Amino acid sequence: MTDDAILRMSGITKVFPGVKALQDVNLVVRRGEIHAICGENGAGKSTLMKVLSGVYPHGSYEGEIDFDGEPCRFSGIRDSEKHGIVIIHQELALSPYLSIAENIFLGNERAHRGLIDWNRTNADAAELLARVGLDENPVTPAMDLGVGKQQLVEIAKALSKDVKLLILDEPTAALNDADSAHLLDLLRGLREQGITCVIISHKLNEIKAIADSTTILRDGRTIETLDMEKDLVTEDRIISGMVGRDLEHRFPEHEPTIGEEVLRIEDWTVRSPTQHERLVVSGANLTLRRGEIVGLAGLMGAGRTELAMSVFGRSYGVGITGRVYKDGKEIRIKSVGDAIKHGIAYATEDRKRYGLNLIEDIKRNVSTAGLRKLARRGWVPDNEEFRVAEGYRKSMNIKAPSVLAVTGKLSGGNQQKVVLSKWLFTDPDVLILDEPTRGIDVGAKYEIYSIINEMADQGKAVLVISSELPELLGICDRVYAMSAGRITGEVSRAEATPERLMQFMTRYDEEQIAQ
Amino acid sequence: MSSVAPARPDKGEAPPPSRGGVADRIFSVNLRQSGIYVAFALIVALFAILTHGSLLSPENMSNVLVQNSYILILSIGMILVIIAGHIDLSAGSVVAVCGAISAVLMVNHHVPWPLAVVLTLVAGALIGAWQGYWIAYFEIPAFIVTLAGMLIFRALTLTVLGNQGIGPFPDQVRTLANGFLPGYFGNVGLGPLGGADLFTLIVGVIGVAGIVLTQWRARQGRAGYGQNVGPLPVFIVRMALAAFVVMFIVVQLARFKNLPVVLILLTVLVLAYTLLTTRAVFGRHMYALGGNLQAARLSGIKTKSVVFLLFVNMGVLAAIAGVIFAGRLNQAGPTAGTNFELDSIAAAFIGGAAVQGGVGKVVGAITGGLIMAVINNGMSLLGAPSERVMLIKGLVLLAAVAFDVWAKRRAGTSR
Numbered sequence: 047m048t049d050d051a052i053l054r055m056s057g058i059t060k061v062f063p064g065v066k067a068l069q070d071v072n073l074v075v076r077r078g079e080i081h082a083i084c085g086e087n088g089a090g091k092s093t094l095m096k097v098l099s100g101v102y103p104h105g106s107y108e109g110e111i112d113f114d115g116e117p118c119r120f121s122g123i124r125d126s127e128k129h130g131i132v133i134i135h136q137e138l139a140l141s142p143y144l145s146i147a148e149n150i151f152l153g154n155e156r157a158h159r160g161l162i163d164w165n166r167t168n169a170d171a172a173e174l175l176a177r178v179g180l181d182e183n184p185v186t187p188a189m190d191l192g193v194g195k196q197q198l199v200e201i202a203k204a205l206s207k208d209v210k211l212l213i214l215d216e217p218t219a220a221l222n223d224a225d226s227a228h229l230l231d232l233l234r235g236l237r238e239q240g241i242t243c244v245i246i247s248h249k250l251n252e253i254k255a256i257a258d259s260t261t262i263l264r265d266g267r268t269i270e271t272l273d274m275e276k277d278l279v280t281e282d283r284i285i286s287g288m289v290g291r292d293l294e295h296r297f298p299e300h301e302p303t304i305g306e307e308v309l310r311i312e313d314w315t316v317r318s319p320t321q322h323e324r325l326v327v328s329g330a331n332l333t334l335r336r337g338e339i340v341g342l343a344g345l346m347g348a349g350r351t352e353l354a355m356s357v358f359g360r361s362y363g364v365g366i367t368g369r370v371y372k373d374g375k376e377i378r379i380k381s382v383g384d385a386i387k388h389g390i391a392y393a394t395e396d397r398k399r400y401g402l403n404l405i406e407d408i409k410r411n412v413s414t415a416g417l418r419k420l421a422r423r424g425w426v427p428d429n430e431e432f433r434v435a436e437g438y439r440k441s442m443n444i445k446a447p448s449v450l451a452v453t454g455k456l457s458g459g460n461q462q463k464v465v466l467s468k469w470l471f472t473d474p475d476v477l478i479l480d481e482p483t484r485g486i487d488v489g490a491k492y493e494i495y496s497i498i499n500e501m502a503d504q505g506k507a508v509l510v511i512s513s514e515l516p517e518l519l520g521i522c523d524r525v526y527a528m529s530a531g532r533i534t535g536e537v538s539r540a541e542a543t544p545e546r547l548m549q550f551m552t553r554y555d556e557e558q559i560a561q
Numbered sequence: 562m563s564s565v566a567p568a569r570p571d572k573g574e575a576p577p578p579s580r581g582g583v584a585d586r587i588f589s590v591n592l593r594q595s596g597i598y599v600a601f602a603l604i605v606a607l608f609a610i611l612t613h614g615s616l617l618s619p620e621n622m623s624n625v626l627v628q629n630s631y632i633l634i635l636s637i638g639m640i641l642v643i644i645a646g647h648i649d650l651s652a653g654s655v656v657a658v659c660g661a662i663s664a665v666l667m668v669n670h671h672v673p674w675p676l677a678v679v680l681t682l683v684a685g686a687l688i689g690a691w692q693g694y695w696i697a698y699f700e701i702p703a704f705i706v707t708l709a710g711m712l713i714f715r716a717l718t719l720t721v722l723g724n725q726g727i728g729p730f731p732d733q734v735r736t737l738a739n740g741f742l743p744g745y746f747g748n749v750g751l752g753p754l755g756g757a758d759l760f761t762l763i764v765g766v767i768g769v770a771g772i773v774l775t776q777w778r779a780r781q782g783r784a785g786y787g788q789n790v791g792p793l794p795v796f797i798v799r800m801a802l803a804a805f806v807v808m809f810i811v812v813q814l815a816r817f818k819n820l821p822v823v824l825i826l827l828t829v830l831v832l833a834y835t836l837l838t839t840r841a842v843f844g845r846h847m848y849a850l851g852g853n854l855q856a857a858r859l860s861g862i863k864t865k866s867v868v869f870l871l872f873v874n875m876g877v878l879a880a881i882a883g884v885i886f887a888g889r890l891n892q893a894g895p896t897a898g899t900n901f902e903l904d905s906i907a908a909a910f911i912g913g914a915a916v917q918g919g920v921g922k923v924v925g926a927i928t929g930g931l932i933m934a935v936i937n938n939g940m941s942l943l944g945a946p947s948e949r950v951m952l953i954k955g956l957v958l959l960a961a962v963a964f965d966v967w968a969k970r971r972a973g974t975s976r
Contacts, residue, residue: 361859382861392859400859403852405919414849415860421842428779428840429786436787448789468860 051112052077052242053098053211058109060093060102067093068107069266075211080233080243082257084250084284087346087513088484090266091246095213099133100126114210124153130210134200136219142189147171149188150203174202178232194225201232212236213244218252219347230256248345250281250552262287281552282545289515289544297520298492300499304523305336307374308507309390309476314368316349316356316531326352326363328531334476334507339498341522342511343547349531350511351395354478358392359385372475386415389475393465395484395511397458401465404454408446409435411453411464416471438467443493459490466497477501480511495521515544527551596964597913601928601935608939616939619817622810627739627889629934630823631656631882633927635905636912637834638878640926641871643909644838644851646918647696647703649872651710652879652905656898657718659685659883664727664893667734674731682880688714689876693869703872711902719895728892737826738888741818757815764820765811769804776800823885830878834923847871852919907954908933911961915969932957 053075060068068090075081083091096102098111100120111118113129120126123133140149147168156167171184180198188196197217204212214233218226233243233256247253253260254274262269262284269287272279309332316327327349334340344350355362357370359382370377372388379385385392394400402411412435413420420431435449442463446456453464462482469477479498483491498521502508512518518525525542527535527550535550608616615621635652642649662684666677688710695706729735746763748756776796784790814820838844850857850864858864882901887893905926912929914921933954940950 358859359861381863382859383863386861394856394859399853400855403849403856403919405852405915406848410845410848414845414857414862417842417845424842425840426842426845429782429788432783432788433786 050077051075052114053244054110054112055094055098056110056112058094058097058107058111060090060097060107067266068097071109071263071266071268073261073268074271075242075244076259078237078240078242079258080237080245080256082253082260083244083246083263084248084253084260084288085263086288086515089263089288091263092215093266094263095133095215095244095246098126099123099131099213101133127207130208131213132204132207132209132211133213134197134204134215134217136216138193138196138200140188140196140199143187145185145187146175146182146191146199146202147184149199150174150184150206152203154207170206171202174205175199177205178202179228179235192225193220194222194228197221197225197229198232201236209241211242211244213246215246216248216346217245218247218249226252248347248552249554250284251554253284254279254281260284264288264290282549285545285548285552289548297517298496298499300339300502300521302339302502302523303337305338305505307333308336308372309334310371311357312369312371314353314357314370315366316352316363317365319362319364322364325531327356330368330528330531330533332509332526332533334509336475336505336507337502338524339502339508339510339522341518341525342509342528343515343518343525343551344511344513344528345551346513347530348528348551350528351480352531353528354392354480354509354511357385358382358390358478361392386472386474389473390478391415391469391472391474391476392478393462393469393480393482395480397461397465401468402453402461405452407450407452408439408444408456408464409449412438412449412467412471415468416473419472434471435467438463438471442467442497457490458484459486459493462486462490462494463497466494470501474506476507476509478509478511481513482510483512483514483517491517515547518542518547519544529553596968597911597925597928597932597961600961601932604932604935604939608935608942612939612942615942616935617813619813621938621942622813623817623821625931625934625938626824626827627821628938629930630738630821630827631886631889632901632904632908632934633827633930634830634878634882634885635901636908636926636930637830637923638875639902639905640909640912640914640921640923641834641838641847642703642875643906643914644918644921645847645868645871646851646854647868647871648906649692649703649707649710649875650902651692651707651714652875653898653901653903654711654714654718655685655688655876655879656883656886656901657893657895658688658714658721659880660887660893660897661718661721661727661883661895663734663884664730664887665721667731668727668729674733678734678884681884682877685876685878685880685883686873687876688879689873690869692876693872696872697865697868718897722893722895724895726892726894728887728890730888730891734884734888735891737822738885740822742820742822742825744819751812751816754812754816757812758819759815761811761815761819765808765815768811769807772803772807773800826881826885831923831927838923843867843870848919904933905930907958911958913965915965916962929961 051074053073055071055073058068058071059066071090071094073094083094085091097107100122103121104119113131118129141152144152150171151167156163156170168184175182175184178198178201180195180202182191182195188199191199201212217229221229230252233245236243245257257274259271259273260279261271272283311330311332314327314330315325318324318326330353342350352362356366357379359379360366361382370379377388379388398404403414409432413431417426420426420434432449438444439446439449444460444463444467446460453461456464482498483494486494498508498510510518510522519542523539525537525547526533527547529551534553537546605616635656639649639652659681663677663681666672666680667674672680692706692710695701696703742760744758744760746759749759749762751757780790780796838847846857846862846867849860849862850867854864883898886897908930909921909926910929911932912921912925912927914926936953936957937950940953
């Protein structure tokens with residue numbers, strides 16, 4: 047085993063301000079295999095791959111990387127590419143207006159004395175396209191290709207760099223079934239040509255179909271590496287590795303007082319704004335009751351955020367159909383303003399981009415959504431606004447010298463408390479919290495959980511979207527699971543186990559993986 | 562909600578910054594906020610010395626204010642547009658076309674001047690609505706829409722005027738642009754300073770009293786809510802300084818020809834727009850969407866209508882500037898307003914607006930406009946050729962924005 051290892055990463059530790067993203071991670075990849083990496087969102091998969099490909103250069107992490115028999119200290123992504131390591135990111139990086147051939151040789155142009163040799167460019171590109179089984183003219187602009195074909199162009203681009211180790215981050219997340227099957231076939235073909243692949247995927251059936259071994263990460267640590275053939279690995283086996291068995295996190299005790307139904311969503315369907323034929327949410331049904339904390343579990347791309355935002359004043363998606371009932375009566379929500387009026391609040395998963403005005407102070411951020419309530423005839427009473435914000439600063443325990451502190455300077459946990467204050471000030475009946483503890487350290491998480499409990503005790507219905515199963519199991523009274531735009535399961539607190547949820551979350555009904 | 566407090570002490574949350582860091586930050590924030598006023602004072606002092614006091618002579622001060630009033634009015638609209646993260650390149654052309662419309666109405670069609678002014682303002686609002694529609698609802702970048710507007714409204718100016726200047730304007734409009742209040746109570750002697758208009762002085766005293774009173778009441782109000790209001794001596798010094806500056810200007814104006822009408826208009830506009838931006842819901846929405854458009858939208862702010870209204874407002878202010886400029890020259894000309902948009906954009910950025918939007922003050926834009934005006938005026942008093950004035954103005958603009966970017970970067974890395 048020692049001899050045939052092409053890659054050996056040992057003791058990798060990567061620290062971001064306040065968060066240990068990777069802790070003593072070890073990864074050994076054998077030459078010529080397809081090696082899958084599994085883990086929940088935030089387990090550290092992408093970070094590990096960024097360390098490997100030099101996105102995080104040598105010196106910004108601890109640990110050793112041996113590639114192809116020699117120790118490596120990559121200074122950047124070009125450096126790792128020179129050694130034959132190519133990463134294809136989840137978000138494809140093709141330049142839309144350039145042709146396929148130009149994209150393939152971008153930064154690596156077929157040139158003679160500074161002038162591009164177009165004949166060689168296009169001829170070489172055609173050859174590479176044949177290798178990946180893409181029947182397209184090399185001069186076609188990249189934007190005319192579907193996502194699946196763009197993915198193939200990315201692989202052709204990698205092949206043009208004499209790739210030895212190809213890393214694919216969620217390659218099939220945005221693909222339909224036929225394209226996924228084709229891609230998996232191609233990876234098998236590359237394996238026969240001696241190219242080693244590392245594939246990050248949430249789709250366990252795919253992993254089972256093509257991977258030779260699987261490494262499982264959890265909370266920034268290596269849990270285990272499974273030999274798919276020798277160990278007779280099942281999907282359940284991978285799931286138990288991903289979720290772990292102990293709930294290490296601590297959650298505040300909470301006895302719910304659940305009242306009558308407050309919000310019901312029926313047959314909710316949402317289409318992607320960029321690809322109108324794609325259903326991002328499909329026929330979803332969901333009920334929330336007063337005093338209840340309901341979880342919404344799902345892996346990346348399951349459609350949880352899209353479901354929440356489309357209900358919240360059509361902030362996402364097109365061709366939205368379905369019905370929303372508030373307190374038993376059907377309501378129509380056409381804008382965010384309508385949603386707020388009907389007592390619905392949505393705290394975003396990306397507070398820096400969608401939640402806060404980072405250049406403004408706490409006071410003004412807290413008052414933004416409830417400004418109409420605060421104002422008298424179109425004028426904002428400054429001192430009253432200060433009093434309100436100061437009240438939240440104290441009750442939420444926001445750590446800042448005063449409410450005049452700029453939110454951009456606060457820590458993640460305190461920023462999140464500002465976002466929650468903003469929405470609590472609108473006095474909602476329904477609170478949708480999207481990843482409320484993302485990027486927040488453990489102590490602050492506990493505080494956020496306590497705040498969530500308190501909201502429920504005030505008779506509000508809380509819907510928590512989270513990628514951390516322990517969190518959902520720790521704080522929710524009921525959990526829905528979503529996969530590929532559908533609600534695939536609903537479990538009560540008593541019957542909820544991580545394994546059970548993960549099964550629902552990885553259920554891809556219509557997927558047929560070609561063998 | 563005291564039960565919310567966590568069991569464990571959560572380290573890592575808002576680490577108390579080191580003492581040096583705090584002092585640093587207060588210093589840099591203050592410098593960023595007040596730097597512009599300090600710079601203005603220094604520039605005035607510099608030119609006052611270089612011109613041996615001519616800059617601050619009664620006649621010259623009056624002239625500087627009257628000559629630059631239309632740029633300052635435009636700057637008010639421009640800073641609002643820039644706070645919202647947009648830009649208006651068409652302002653100069655809109656000034657021209659509105660001046661032309663008012664001239665055609667008053668001179669060619671003998672429409673009574675108050676009605677003609679109102680119609681011109683409506684025309685300005687419609688022009689603003691046209692541009693606002695494309696920017697806010699059709700989502701074309703303001704840079705493009707107003708660049709097109711710059712051409713379109715210059716073309717309309719030429720069409721309306723038939724390629725020639727139209728004038729002269731009725732006396733009332735000329736007074737609005739160029740005139741002074743009559744001395745209602747006659748003159749009083751101010752010893753060595755000579756005679757001065759009593760009414761102007763009374764207005765000045767009332768103004769100073771108003772400033773001090775409102776500031777004091779705001780301070781008391783904040784203190785009543787337990788906010789930190791800063792030490793009293795600092796407040797007194799600030800008020801004394803403000804009183805001195807206002808009274809100095811007023812006395813100089815009183816010694817010349819009383820209060821310029823256009824200065825009264827400008828003061829009213831500055832007060833009204835300062836209130837709008839700092840106290841009104843609309844103003845808050847404007848800052849919110851300029852700071853983070855997505856977050857504003859997801860907070861239920863009707864971002865499109867806010868942007869639309871800001872451009873309507875810009876059109877109305879450009880129409881006011883257009884009437885005043887035409888009245889001042891006593892003629893609406895085809896080249897009126899050329900480069901006004903650049904002057905008002907420069908005023909806004911010198912006055913502390915940020916290129917990304919979300920930041921800026923009306924008073925800042927006015928100060929920025931006055932800095933340019935003083936440089937213009939001071940250098941021409943010194944007999945500097947116009948190319949050198951242009952050079953200096955360009956460098957000042959670059960330096961002001963460079964300082965802002967530098968201060969921001971420093972604040973960002975110091976955390």
